Amino acid sequence: MKTVLFVDDERSVLDALRFALFRSKWKLVFACGARAALEEIARQRFDAVVTDLTMPEMDGVELLARVRVEQPDAVRIILTGNIEKTAADRARQVVDEVLAKPCGASVLRECLARRLGETPIPSSQGGILPSPRIP
Amino acid sequence: MTVNDATCAKLTRRMTLLDAMTGVAIQVLTVAELASHPRRMWISIAAFFGAMVLNVAANFALMERWGAARTDLMRVFLNLPLTLVVTHFTGWPIASWIWLPYSGMTFVASRRVSWSVLVAFCVGTAALALHDGVPWTIPAAFVMLAVVARTITGARLGAVVRFAEKTEAQRAELDEAHRKLKAEVAARETAEHELAQAHKLEAIGRLASGVAHEMNTPLQFVSDSVTFLEEGTAELLAPSGDPLALADVRANMPEALRLVREGLGRATAIVASLRELAHPAKNRGPMDVNHALETALTLTKHEYKYVADVELALGDVPAVDANAGEINQVLVNLVVNAAHAIGDRQRGNTKRGRIVVSSERSGAFVAIRVADDGIGIDDSVRDKIFEPFFTTKDAGRGTGQGLAIARAIVDRHGGTLSFTSTRGAGTTFVLRLPCARVVGQAA
Numbered sequence: 001m002k003t004v005l006f007v008d009d010e011r012s013v014l015d016a017l018r019f020a021l022f023r024s025k026w027k028l029v030f031a032c033g034a035r036a037a038l039e040e041i042a043r044q045r046f047d048a049v050v051t052d053l054t055m056p057e058m059d060g061v062e063l064l065a066r067v068r069v070e071q072p073d074a075v076r077i078i079l080t081g082n083i084e085k086t087a088a089d090r091a092r093q094v095v096d097e098v099l100a101k102p103c104g105a106s107v108l109r110e111c112l113a114r115r116l117g118e119t120p121i122p123s124s125q126g127g128i129l130p131s132p133r134i135p
Numbered sequence: 136m137t138v139n140d141a142t143c144a145k146l147t148r149r150m151t152l153l154d155a156m157t158g159v160a161i162q163v164l165t166v167a168e169l170a171s172h173p174r175r176m177w178i179s180i181a182a183f184f185g186a187m188v189l190n191v192a193a194n195f196a197l198m199e200r201w202g203a204a205r206t207d208l209m210r211v212f213l214n215l216p217l218t219l220v221v222t223h224f225t226g227w228p229i230a231s232w233i234w235l236p237y238s239g240m241t242f243v244a245s246r247r248v249s250w251s252v253l254v255a256f257c258v259g260t261a262a263l264a265l266h267d268g269v270p271w272t273i274p275a276a277f278v279m280l281a282v283v284a285r286t287i288t289g290a291r292l293g294a295v296v297r298f299a300e301k302t303e304a305q306r307a308e309l310d311e312a313h314r315k316l317k318a319e320v321a322a323r324e325t326a327e328h329e330l331a332q333a334h335k336l337e338a339i340g341r342l343a344s345g346v347a348h349e350m351n352t353p354l355q356f357v358s359d360s361v362t363f364l365e366e367g368t369a370e371l372l373a374p375s376g377d378p379l380a381l382a383d384v385r386a387n388m389p390e391a392l393r394l395v396r397e398g399l400g401r402a403t404a405i406v407a408s409l410r411e412l413a414h415p416a417k418n419r420g421p422m423d424v425n426h427a428l429e430t431a432l433t434l435t436k437h438e439y440k441y442v443a444d445v446e447l448a449l450g451d452v453p454a455v456d457a458n459a460g461e462i463n464q465v466l467v468n469l470v471v472n473a474a475h476a477i478g479d480r481q482r483g484n485t486k487r488g489r490i491v492v493s494s495e496r497s498g499a500f501v502a503i504r505v506a507d508d509g510i511g512i513d514d515s516v517r518d519k520i521f522e523p524f525f526t527t528k529d530a531g532r533g534t535g536q537g538l539a540i541a542r543a544i545v546d547r548h549g550g551t552l553s554f555t556s557t558r559g560a561g562t563t564f565v566l567r568l569p570c571a572r573v574v575g576q577a578a
Contacts (some may be wrong), residue, residue, distance in 0.1 A: 012394055016356035019363030019391050022383055054348070056441040056487075081351025082344075102354035105362040 002116050003027045003044065007037040007051035007063065008079075020105035026112070034058035041067060046074045047116055050099075050108070053080035053091060064094045075115040079103060143299070146292040153285035342467070345437035349405055353398035360391040360398070367391075408433040421454035421571040422462060424494050424501050431466035432492065439474035442481055443488035443507070450495040456571035457548055465541040465552075469505040469564050472537065476509025476562060499570055500550070506563040512556035520554075 004026045008014050014030040021028055029046070031037035034055050041049075049067050053060040064076040078091045081101035091098050097111055367384035370376045408430045432445060439445060455462075470490065477488030491506040512520060521542045538552075545552040549569050556562040 010352055010356070012356045012397060013352060013359075015390065016359035016363070016394050019367075019387050019394075020359035022363060022387070023366060023380065054437075054441065079355075081348045081355065101351035102358045105359055 001025065001027050002047040002118075003029060004048045004050065004112060005029045005031060005037065005040055005046045007031045007034065007049065007055075007060070009033050009052060009055040013052070017105075017108075021109065024109065026116075034060075034063045037063055038066065041070055046071060048075035048077060048112055050077040050079050050112070053078050053082050061091050061094055064091075068094055075112075077111065077115070079108070142295050143292060146288055146295065150285060150288045150292065153288060157285060342434060346405055346409065346434065348437050350402055353401040357395050357398035357402075360394040363391050364388065364395070404433055419456060419458045422457040422459045424452055424455055424462075424503060424568070425449040427459065427463055427466055428492055428494060428503065431463060431470050435467055435470045435474065438471050439477070439490060442474055443477045443490050446489060446491045448491060448493035450493065452494050452496050452501045454571045455501050455548075455568040457568055458544075461544045462548070462568070465544050465566065466503070466505075468537045468541050469566070472564075473505050473507035473509060473562070476507050476511070479510040480508075480559075496570075497567065500567040501570060503566040503568070504563055505566075506561065508561040511558040511560055512554070512562055513558055517556070521552075 002025075006014055006017050006028065007030075008017075009032065011032055014032060018028060018030060026047075029040055029044075031040050034051075034057055037049075037051065038058075040046075046067075049064065049071075051060040051063055055063075060078050060080065064078070067074055067076055075097075076095040077097045077099060078095050079099045079101060080091070096115060099108065099111060363384075367388060370380055370384050428447070428449065432447075470492070473490045477490070481488065488508050491504070493504045493506075495502050495504075521538050542552050545566060545568070551567045552564065554562055554564045
């Protein structure tokens with residue numbers, strides 16, 4: 001079973017992600033803030049890390065830079081509500097994928113499945129329009 | 136009438152008088168010499184009066200229109216033929232040796248006094264008079280003196296006129312410079328206005344990007360929660376659901392709904408705050424300062440939430456008479472500055488800062504304080520922070536317009552915007568706005 005770490009400084013975002021991915025076959029780990037994320041990374045191996053960009057103490061880019069060193073095989077994804085282009089450009093250097101908030105659950109699921117080398121899960125519930133990825 | 140005009144008139148009168156005296160003296164000499172030739176005498180007298188009239192007319196009429204130099208040149212041309220006529224018909228030498236040089240002298244003198252020419256003229260005339268053995272050497276000397284006096288007067292007048300002309304030219308130059316300066320000032324004002332507009336747009340752009348960020352977070356968890364609720368409902372409605380998944384769905388549904396409500400509440404608050412900021416620019420009226428402060432804090436949350444905690448100490452204050460949109464702009468500016476000041480102090484250190492926002496009544500004013508424990512304002516820039524375009528911020532973080540515009544807005548409201556700051560310890564901005572007059576209140 002693949003393990004995915006989600007990092008955000010907002011508890012609500014993590015809770016909602018947990019709900020939205022309740023039928024996924026991955027093991028989901030949630031860390032509120034970069035510090036908690038680093039502890040999780042030290043504790044176990046992850047196949048993918050999905051993190052917020054703007055966080056206090058340490059931002060997503062710094063966090064993923066650490067992930068690249070400590071777990072180079074992990075897929076690195078940024079999920080950000082920051083619409084400034086410079087932030088996204090900076091992120092692109094250390095990440096595999098940049099997703100813009102709000103990002104529909106199906107988009108996130110497909111992205112993760114593709115990055116983890118699995119067949120994309122067909123999304124039966126289109127519900128929310130998938131938001132375009134930051135170009 | 137200026138001093139110059141008065142001097143010109145005085146000197147012109149004196150010159151005319153001297154001309155008349157010279158003329159009378161010459162005439163006396165003429166009559167004395169030509170007493171035995173009545174016809175010649177009358178011609179000479181007629182020519183003299185003609186010259187007198189022309190001279191006086193020239194002095195009073197032409198001087199004003201043409202200036203000294205051209206008037207005197209004109210007089211030479213007037214006197215020359217008269218002199219020739221008198222000399223031809225009278226055969227009288229005094230006319231030639233006084234009138235001709237005299238005319239020339241007035242012309243020369245009015246442009247530039249040439250003392251050597253003057254002396255040469257006097258000596259030459261005296262020598263000629265002695266050589267001719269004219270018996271009226273003394274009256275002739277008197278004429279000479281009058282001529283000298285007239286020449287000096289003419290010179291002074293010329294000087295005055297030249298000075299006046301120069302002054303006039305300088306004034307024209309000054310006027311031109313003044314006009315150019317005014318045009319430049321106007322152009323500058325236009326440019327400043329445009330920059331202020333650009334700054335406002337930039338501020339709105341920055342705000343928009345921050346607000347988008349703030350909106351995206353609740354949208355994200357609302358979206359995920361709704362996905363869960365949809366899929367969970369489908370699971371519940373399915374004839375044979377997976378019991379484990381069903382239990383999960385049942386357990387989490389209330390929390391998912393709470394998240395939806397929370398997210399919608401946050402988005403609503405942000406949109407409401409934006410509406411406050413976009414308040415029509417013209418309307419001024421009673422404004423609730425405390426509400427405005429809460430709005431400003433909602434809108435700027437993305438600027439301070441990573442660096443500082445905010446403490447609100449709102450007093451029971453009366454409404455102020457203000458344009459809500461403009462004052463919101465000022466408050467947003469002060470809070471953003473406080474957050475930036477704390478952010479600057481925090482480089483290389485993660486201690487969270489504190490922003491204290493308070494309001495209280497102070498006489499006929501409401502005093503609003505925005506205090507931060509940020510980097511503080513350096514003594515060297517204290518006097519400059521309200522100047523347009525002054526900034527210590529990096530490019531892209533501020534154009535140095537915010538406080539200049541804030542002060543302009545506060546001035547328009549009859550309020551004050553001041554600050555106290557200690558380098559490294561923090562800054563407190565104090566905004567004082569006049570209370571709104573309560574209409575219909577019993578005296």
